[in-house]
Structures are given as structure tokens and as C-alpha cells.
Amino acid sequence: MPSVAVEPAAAFTVPVPRGRGRQDWRSALFVAPYLLVFVAMLVVPLAMGMWLSTTKGDLFGTERWVGLANFVRLFGDAIFLKAVANTFYFVLLTVPFLTLAGLGLALVLNRQERWAAVLRTIFFASTVLSVTVVTLVWRLVFLPDGGLLGVTAEALGKTPIAFLNDERLAMPAIAVTTIWWCIGLPMVLFLAALQQVPRDLYEAAALDNASRWTTLTRITLPAIKRTFFLVIIIEVILQFQLFGQPQLMTLGGPNNSTRPIVLFIYEAGWRQWELGYAAAAAQVLFAMILIAAMVQYRLSSGKEAA
Template sequence: MRNREALEGVLFALPYLLVFSVFLLYPLLKGLYMSLHDWNAIYPSQSEFVLFENYVRMMNDPLFWNALWNTVYFVALTVPPLVVLGLVLALGVNRQLKGRRFLRMVFFSPYVLTVAVVALIWIELYAPSYGVFNYYIGQLGISPPNWLNSATFGMPAVALATIWWTLGFNFVILLSARQGIPERLYEAARLDGAYGWRAFRDITLPQMKPALLFVTVVQFIASFQIFGQVFIMTGGGPGNATDTIVMYLYKAAFNQHEFGYAAAVGYFLFVALIAVSMANYKLAGDSA
């Protein structure tokens, strides 16, 4: 009977395992194999085995470190606002407000747009001559910047567009988490004289901690993989001021045709994301 149950379990899992192996496991192993070679995309059999030379080259490339710094900068610009604003909006809409269903739709609607649509909208908003931002800045008598062609403002401009675009995801997750907190906990807290900040600190935050951890880790991973907005809005420029890790990988693979080196960069990103995720979970566990 046990053998039959085990066989049935394997048969039920087989379709998923097949898809997982073809579309996830094989590419993962293939990428590692490529990263150890000077990969010839046209004649793979002629690829030269170079062991860790691609990784050594990556560590010695100033452009790689520039892209890594820009990625970390982007993460710092986006993750805290996305988590904090998502929490604020979720707590605000959870109140008994008129039109809160409409507000939910408004806050979430940007998230359904594609990255190309979002990028094109914000390119128009940042336009030097007729953009909304520069128009109102000019009305204040201040010389407006050329947002997307500025080494100083380029990355913050992309970050602002990303926050507007992806905030709805965090909002929905955190709103759902807040609505899952039993109201009897707040009723008991009010009987003990706990209102406002004390109720938020002692009930809301602890109860919403799993959701907050989830959106934080998801946003870290998404922000570390930033590509589409940068590719469309700035192309990594001016110069390399808005280059990110994935943009750097893309240029190595499709501009310079160095697929083995690009695979090494991809594996660095893969390990970095695992490390960041583990660090987030560890910090959350220590603060519990």
C-alpha cells in the first residue's frame, strides 16, 4: 500500500518535475557550465574552457562595480518607500472611508501596466521642454533638470517611476494582511487603554510581520533585477550612470556577444539574491 501511494505521488508530481527540469533546472546548470567557458554561441562545441577566468575578470572590471553600486543605490531608493508607503496606504484604506473601493482600484491600477507603457508615460512626464515636472518647477523660477540625461537625477527618476508602478502590489498584500487581524484583539487592547500608536506597535506590526517580510524580500529581489525601466528610459546612461547589474549583463551578452562572461554575471546576481533573501529572513527572525 505504501509503495502504491509513493508511486501515485511520483506520478502526480511528474508533470511539475518535468517542467521544472526543462525550464528551470536545465537552464540553471547550463548557465553555470557556460560561465566556465569562453562561450561560442554559433559553435558551442568550440567553446574554450577557462574555469574561473570570467569571474576573475568580473571582479576586476570597474564597470561591473559601477553597475553593482547603481543597483544597490536603486534598491535603497525603492525598497523602503515601497514597503512603508504600501503599509500606510493599506492602513488608511482599511478604515471606514467613503469610496475606499475606488481608492483600492486607483492604488492598484498602475501595477497592471506593462513596463514599456510605464516607461513611456514617465518619459513624457520627464520631458525637458513640455514635461509636467519641468513645467511646475519652471513656474517656481527654478531651472529644471534634464531628468533622464542627468547623472545625478537619472536613477532617482527611474526609482520614482518604479515606486508609482509597483506600489499597488505591496498595497494589496498588506491590506489583505491587515484585514486578516481579528478585531477582537483591538477591542481587548482598547479595554486596556491601548490606542493609536500602542495598538499599532503591539498588535498591527507583530500580526503583519509575515506579510511585511514577504513584500520586503520580494521588493529586494525585484529591485536587484531592475532592467526594463532603465533599458527604455535611460539605456544605462548618461555614460554608465544608470547601468545596473542586469543591464551590464545584457550588454555583455547581446552587445559584446560574450555569453560566458554574461553567464558569470548572472550567477553572481543569483548568489547575491540568495544572500540578500537569507539576510532578510535572519534579521526578521532576530527581531522577533
């Protein structure tokens, strides 16, 4: 049988489009401005803060590397531990109420009537106010002498309560102030989510004579589940950064009962001039926010997968 010589197949090559490298460079140039801003505004300050937290320095620039000494000192500082507890307490007071109240307002005001539009504007209006204005208004509410609650108590024959001077009531008073100030954002986010729910689902539920509770639990809440978790994550991040309200209303008192971590950082860095110590506290706060956000994200992802 005669042998047949088989020539090796030519190697298959994928033609590279001309100008592909030039197109990649153009794409990189479009992204470069954002990357430069991201690195300059986030990455560099974060790296500098991490380095500063391992040094002992002041505002005059003298630095000495001390390793983890600042962190060891932090977790032995009773005032810092009190600030951590105050911050968690404040988050627990505000985040659940902001989330549920924002959802409730969105459900009530998700209508086309004029009164609903007016109320949406009223509830969102407080969000655009500065913290200085908000705290000034609410100090006038909580003051025992001449304040709204004090005058009301006297009119009813009761003794006015000094909310901002009471260790047990000062933080709840700040929480009420914050809820009034921040309720607009979760309301708007929930409204946007509710308006994306297909109307066909509600029409089908109405044809089946579904109750309002069934419609809420079987259609509305599952449809806005992602927004629900998004609101929680946003509010946790925001409320962990509590600063202006206690600084302007109580100065962290009475007896450090309203001193949050950010106020502790401010005082350590700008009043005591211990930049390394303040930077270490800032890194702890960053880790707390990051862990809380990651845990919430994992929980929400797990529920969506289920």
C-alpha cells in the same frame, strides 16, 4: 528447584498494508509533472548557466573552457563594478520606501467605505501596466522640454531640470518611476495581512482606551510581522532585477550612472556576443539575490524566535 524452559518470543512484525507500494507510485505520478517542469525550467537552466560561465563562447555555439577567467575579468571591469553599485543604490532607494509606503497605504485603506475601495483600485492599477507604458509616461514627466515638470518649472519662472541627463538625479528619477509602478503589490499584501488580524484584539484595546499609536505598535505591527519581512524579501528580489526602466529611459546613462547588472548582462550577451561573460555576471547576480534573501530570512527568523 525444577527448571522452566522459556521459549523465545516470536519476532514482532508490522504488517505492511496491501497496495502500499502502488499508492506510493500513484503519489509519485501526481508530483512528477511539477518535478519535470521544475527541473526543465529551473534546475537545467541554472546548471547550464553555471557551465556557460566557465567557458568563452558566442551565439554560434563555439565554446572553450576557461575556468574562473570570466569571474576574474568581471571583478576587474570598472563598468561591471559600477553596475553593481548602481543596483545596490537602486535597491536602497526603492525597497524601504515601497515597504513603508505600502504599509501606510494599507493602514489608511483598510476600510469598508466606497472611497477606500476606489483608492485601492487606483493604487493597484499601475501594477498591471507594462514597463513600456510606465516608462513612456514618466519620460513625459521628466523631459525638460515640454515635460510636466519642465512646463511647471517654466510657469514658476525656474529653469527646467533635465533629470534623466543628470548623473545625480537620473537614478532617483528611475526609482520614483519604479515606486509608482510597484506600490500596488506591497499594499495588497499588507491589506491581506491586516484583514487577518482578529477584531477582538482591537475591541479589547478600545475598552482599555488604548491610543492609536499603542494599538499600531502593540497589536497591528506584531500581528503582520511575517508579512512585513515577506514584502521586504519579495521587493529585494524584484528590484535587484532592474532592467526595463533604465533601458527605456536612459540606456544606462549618463556616464553609466543608471546601468544595472541585468542591463550589463543583456549588453554583454546580446550586443557583444560574449555569452560566457554574460553568464558569469548572471551567476554573480544570482548569488547577490540569494545572499540578500537568506540574510533577510535569518534576521526575520531570529526576531520571531526572540
